[in-house]
Amino acid sequence: MKRAVVIISSIIGVMAASWPVVCLAADMAFSGTFMVCGEYRDFRGPIPPGAAETAAEEELRLQLEIDGGEDTRGLILLGASSLDPGAILLREAYLDLRLSPGAFLRLGKQKIAWGTGFAWNPTNYLGAEKARVDPAAEGVDLLNLETDLAGLTWSLLAKPAGLWDEWGVAGRLGFPLSGGDLSLCAFIQGDRKGAGGDCALSLGEWVCHAEFAWKAGSTRAYVVDTAGAYEIRLRPADEFFFHGVLGFYRQFPGGSFVLIEYYHNDEGWTDLEAAAYYAADPAIKSDPRLSVDLHGELRRDYLFGLVRKDGFLHDDLSAGLSLLLNLEDGSFLLAPELSYAWKGDLRLTIEAGLFCGSAASEFGSSPVAGTLETAVEVSF
């Protein structure tokens, strides 16, 4: 961690000292964010040997943006985690080009933001379906072209083949409607394919949103051990399954925000299905890490709720409370959050996570009983 701190600090020092001069000389604007965050975990018992999670994890993040006039922009997001001392993680790095007044190209490692869902995005085919807002989430190598043509918004994503997956292409078409938004999209990647859409509809002060996708293709897991890496196919390639999000939200005058979202995933397994699968495949059953991951990832029905209030007790304080409820086993993750903004340049955030439920449930069976996350973010 110390080496990473030195490297990141050096980068910041060099940037701070020389980049503004370079940017001024080249008529470019320079801005960015520096974040120090930590996560502290309370385990229910002794930390399991070989567990990926540790009691404490700190990370430094540095995001730099360069504006090159009207038509170009570059962004780079670096991270350094205490879990991998000395390593600098490249979380995002892309270049924005405006090809014409209504056509934009983004090239490089980037996060995708398709879909109207907040907690889940089933149509975010080539990126992460969850945690899109998480600043620590890594981007995906993509060519991302968006344009307004014939009154419609066209988007095209192309992803090169990676270590674990094939090349992929996704397209999206947005229709401008009065009182609502509608988009349809499709993708193909190796033997995986799918189609879906999303919409948002204003109903007075409320907005109702939905996002859905039918997907086919083998869901795969990868096991890496001393014998090498091997792949396990969990589903036949021709079986279609449905992912859907339905929700609504409202902003209230005075800075309050309320969101409710339901998520259904046909691809997911019930406890019985998962148990049967593990029982039938000793190789999987003998790998506790994989079993735990599958058990957690492939659940079917969730409810997510979020209440947020800006100007809570003080003009510069914001408070939030979110609930992620597993509708099958009744377990839940409760996450209160408090953040303080100072002069628009500094933000302090503290967020807790409480894993609750019976010993056999998803959140109740988590080895972690609670987490505490803190972050200091400076924008410049």
Added chain:
Amino acid sequence: MGGKSFLAGAALAAVLAFMPAAAAEPTGDEIVARVDAELHGNTGRYLAELTMIRPGQEPRTSRIQVFIKGTEKVLVRYLAPPREKGMGYLRVGEDEWLYLPNAGKSIRVSGRQNLQGTDLANDDVLKVHLALEYKAKVTGEEEIEGAPCWVLDLTARDQSTAYGRLKYWVRKADFLPARTEYYAFSGKHLKTMTYTEIKEIGGRVRPTRMVIESKLREGYRTVFTILEADYQTPLGDNIFTRLYLEKGK
């Protein structure tokens, strides 16, 4: 949207009909339509500062760029402070979106929501043509800062507006606003805006400093200052799209 466009046409026709007969006293609707035309015209862009003043705290300033085309299209983009940079609002007709750079997407919002912690509602910036939203009636005459003004009572044409009623003071000499009082549909006095520092900017003579004083919270004020403006150069429709809101600069 169609109804609003019809109202805009009717208001404009009313202004044109009123202009030759300068001696005749204009109606409330004619006055408000003329104020809309004087302030914003048909197209324009301006750079403004929003300074929030809170008791016992350092004032906080945001800088925004605003693009307006016709009565239906407005785009607002935050340029500063750094943490708000890139955020923006778009209105096309009755549809409004907020772009959140951290999430990388825009979401639908309501015009009644406060504009980023200020004493303004989104619609105070996004819906600037009052003649489309309110029916106006002249209720009297008063002087503000020595300038003779009409006093108008504006009532919402429907429930979609941010306010139920406005009390509007308009200077008789140049059809520029001098003061606005904002009332909720319940009748509660929410805030008062005063307009000062009238000068030529961007090819138009208009107030360039607006002070919004909250009537709900003692000592809460927002100062809206127009720094630069251009009301002459035409703006393309490509600016008023969600794609431009999310990717443009």
